[in-house]
Amino acid sequence: MTGISAAHEQSIQKARKRIIESIGKNMDLYGITLSTGLLYGLMFFQxxxxxxxxxxEAMEMSKTSMSTGIRTLVDLNMVNKVWEKGSRKDQYEVERDWHQTFADFFVIKWRKAVELNLLALRKSLSELNELSAKHPEEEVLQDYLRSDIEKINQAIAYYLWLDRLIDTMESGDIYQLVPKEHVPDKHM
Structure with missing residues (x-):
């Protein structure tokens, strides 16, 4: 850092390191490795x-490890590949809108979960309804089927609700329900 005393630079680096480590540790909530989380934290301050x-070089890791981490972050829309005039190497920067990063991450993960679970639930529901229709006279069987069918219908209702929540995140309508905080103009 040019124009800053060594003591001030040390204080700034200490504060940054604390945040980078915190980001790295918290990324496991998102299923992201510590090293990839630290990479994201490093890039945040660039x-x-x-x-x-x-x-x-900054993380003292191999280019292969960096490539794997950056690919994960790009796939999750947390980092963007950018073009810079005169440079032949790929360059990357952090998506600065953390609200959008959060929304994108959960949209990607939840959408996949909703699709997989609804597919399994609907297939099972169809099979159980078919079994019920073939054996209407078997009361014990019908009791079991009714119970399972009710549970499956509750699960389907949940995933349909989650799908609508995902839609509000994707469209940005979520911010009408839970507005973004505005960054204060003054330093803390």
Whole structure:
């Protein structure tokens, strides 16, 4: 950092390191490895895009590890690949809108879960309804089927609700229900 005393730079780096480590540790909530979380934290404080070589040097990790981590972050829309005039290397920067990052991450993960679970639930529901229709006279069987069918219908209702929640995140309507906080103009 140019123009800043060594003592001030040390204080800034200490504060940044604390935040980077916190981000890295919290990323496991999202199923992201600590090293990829630390990479995201490192990139958060950059004021310009970074190449894989720069990331590897800053984190003292191999280019292969950086490539794997950055691919994960790009797939989750947490990092964007950017083009810079005169550079032949791929460069990346953090998505600065954490609200959007959160929404994108959960939309991707939840949408997949909703689709998989609804597919399984609907297939099972169909099979149980078919079994029920074939054996209407078997009361014990019908009791079991009614109970399972009710549970499956409750689960389907939940996943349909979750699908609507995902839609509100995707469209941005969620921010009408839970508005974003505005960044204060003054320093804390």
């Amino acid at each position: 004021n310009k895009p970074m190449t894989l070589d720069e990331m590897g």
